[in-house]
Structure formats: structure tokens, C-alpha cells
Amino acid sequence: xxxxxxxxxxxVQPGESLRLSCTASGxxxxxxxxxxxxxxxxxxxxxxxxxxxxxxxxxxxxxxGRFTIxxxxxxxTVYLQMNSLKPEDTAPYYCTAQLLSVAYWxxxxxxxxxx
Numbered sequence: 001x002x003x004x005x006x007x008x009x010x011x012v013q014p015g016e017s018l019r020l021s022c023t024a025s026g027x028x029x030x031x032x033x034x035x036x037x038x039x040x041x042x043x044x045x046x047x048x049x050x051x052x053x054x055x056x057x058x059x060x061x062x063x064x065g066r067f068t069i070x071x072x073x074x075x076x077t078v079y080l081q082m083n084s085l086k087p088e089d090t091a092p093y094y095c096t097a098q099l100l101s102v103a104y105w106x107x108x109x110x111x112x113x114x115x
Contacts, residue, residue: 001026003025006094006107011114013115015084015085022034025076027097031099032099033099035078036049036080036094038092038093051071
């Protein structure tokens with residue numbers, strides 16, 4: 001059974017940082033494109049960042065220069081370091097593992113940025 005378990009979300013003030021983690025089980029995540037998406041209330045689920053098995057990264061324009069995605073294949077884990085957080089970053093964040101037409105999703109971790 002494949003599971004993606006996210007952690008690290010929480011409530012922070014604008015300008016602060018958070019680090020999200022996502023640990024995969026049941027798959028060899030090293031061969032998957034790993035990524036993070038978010039879905040603000042009333043909006044579609046949008047890409048935040050992805051990282052390929054070769055560690056090529058891709059970011060949404062809104063997070064470039066503030067967020068960094070990384071992976072540790074020895075731990076089957078992908079990370080999202082989020083700095084200079086803004087209120088508009090508030091959303092549940094979902095981890096995904098994708099390989100060709102197969103996609104697995106985590107249950108999400110809430111990030112709230114508010115003063």
C-alpha cells in the first residue's frame with residue numbers, strides 16, 4: 001500500500017518560515033517526480049514545486065526565490081523549505097509522487113500565514 005505522509009504545517013506570521021516534509025512508503029520514491037501542490041479555498045489545486053529523480057526543480061512563479069524543494073532518497077522523503085511566507089501562501093499543501101500516468105497523493109498539511 002502506497003502512502004505519502006506530510007508533516008510540518010502550522011500557523012506562522014508573515015515573513016516567517018516553515019519546512020514541510022513528505023515521507024513515502026510502499027514505493028521507491030527515487031524514481032518518481034516528487035512535488036508539492038496547494039489548494040486555496042474555492043480555487044483549483046495548483047503546482048508549488050516539483051523535483052525530478054535527477055533533482056531538476058520547477059517552481060510556481062509566486063514562490064520562486066522564497067521556496068526550495070529538495071529530496072533525500074535514502075529517507076524516501078521530499079522537503080519544501082518555505083521562507084518569507086505571505087498570507088496568500090495560506091492553503092493545505094499536498095505532496096505528490098508521479099511516474100508516467102501514475103500519481104499518488106498525500107492527505108495534506110495545513111499552512112496558515114496570519115498576523
